[in-house]
Amino acid sequence: MRIVEYRLHRFQFARDRVIGDSQVRIEHAHMATLELVTDTGLVGLGFIPSLFNALPSLAEIDRIFRVEVWPSLEGQAPAALVHRVRRPRGGNIRSTSLPFGEGIDQALWDLTAKQVNLPLWKLLGATRNRVKAYASGLDYHLSDDDFCALFEHARSIGYSAFKIKVGHPDIERDLHRLELLTKTVGKAEAIMIDANEGWSPQDAVRRLNIINKAGYDILWIEDPILRYDFEGLKMIRAGCPFTLVNSGEYFGASDKLRLIEARGTDMINVHGYITEVMRIGWIAAEQGIPVSLGNSFLEIGVNMAVALPEVEWLEYSFQNFDHLVEQPIEIRDGWAYAPERPGHGLVLSEAAKREHATPDVIASADLPRAPLNKRLPH
Missing domain, CATH: 3.30.390.10 (Enolase-like, N-terminal domain)
Structure with missing residues (x-):
């Protein structure tokens, strides 16, 4: 062929x-x-x-x-x-x-x-056909009403884990959004937050402790500081033992490897590059480091997510791309299902x-x- x-x-x-x-x-x-x-x-x-x-x-x-x-x-x-x-x-x-x-x-x-x-997921060696999906709002610029409507809908269709954007200059705004989220979805299986490198190491430790003392149990903080600041990431890990640091999103495979070797993260974030995700996933499995499957185009990453033993979560962010393919990836009751069709499943x-x-x-x-x-x- x-x-x-x-x-x-x-x-x-x-x-x-x-x-x-x-x-x-x-x-x-x-x-x-x-x-x-x-x-x-x-x-x-x-x-x-x-x-x-x-x-x-x-x-x-x-x-x-x-x-x-x-x-x-x-x-x-x-x-x-x-x-x-x-x-x-x-x-x-x-x-x-x-x-x-x-x-x-x-x-x-x-x-x-x-x-x-x-x-594809079977070719990659998967022994399961589904992975937990969390509802990700990409919500920083939404009004409070639109923010609540999005997460209320996510809860109503079966999501039990949610990720919101933080990193506002005013910590009170981040706390306000967390309060809105918890009031909207009730008791969640997991809440994640993403600062997109908006903080310094010291500021991240201070803010995360404020969030924790306010009563919010955060599963992970994603990309809290500049990606190459491995020492700063280790400082956050030491200063915030109540949450996980999830980093590596902006890195290629080589820098992800350096991040793992530096012990700068509790979790490694991967996306839609199949070859790279599998290579990093194998390394993470050897190191016992969990992998999170971030946004991938039309959720193509479900193939890798179910194939890698360290992946527990797949991100879904309600983007309007489904019309581009004949049959989107199925997500039901908070689970993303790998398609049974030959190939990665998208046409x-x-x-x-x-x-x-x-x-x-x-x-x-x-x-x-x-x-x-x-x-x-x-």
Whole structure:
């Protein structure tokens, strides 16, 4: 089985709500999709998200892909590429001009699993088919009313664990949000908070102790300080034994390894890059460090989450991407279920290609609105 063709589609639309944290605010969605096609007719799908800025036109995306990426894929067997290790030396190892890497990785794994007619999670060695999901609001910029409505809905459909954004300059605002959350959802199985590097080490210790003394039992604090401050992270671990430090979100595999070796975190945060997640997951398992599966595009990360023994939680943040695929990942009663379909389980929607693809760049003021997330009340 060889890769003989590729297809790219570009999407750009207004989100159904503002998302963000103490550092960023995001109102629009920008992404492309990559389909790799084999000589046997199998199609592997990958996602190329751009979190903050619009991607160039489809014609330009295609030009860059054809020049920078396609020569290394054309005629290759997908299964021969997913485990390939290259020496990080010289100018031959470099990033592409656009963020193709994760999407290529996903499409290759999708094809590899389809070739042997297995769901990806089974190919990765999983012995379970579900993982606990927690409701993540990406809620920093929501009004109090919208904040409560989001988490009330999450509770009503079976979520028992919740993560909110903190890191406001005024600690009283963070305490206020925690009070609103607990009043809205009642007794939770777990509450997590995420400061997105908004604090210094000393400030983090002080604030976390204030939160703890106010009676809030926090399972983990995510990214409390600057990612490279390993000594500061260790200070927080020592000064706040009542909670876990969850870090590593912004790191690639090499720096995640350094973070683990430095003992700078209680948990390691991974996302949607399948090869990288599995490699880090194996290392974390050897070290006995729990892994949390953060936001991955359309919850593709459920495949890795059920395959890694250290993963207890998968993040779900109610983003309106479901219309892009024929069948989204099932999340029911606070559990995310790995699909039984061959491959990673996601297939690009023909309707999305026809009705929602945007080959040309659209000004923000003119962006269309995508269909609302059916997992939210309307």
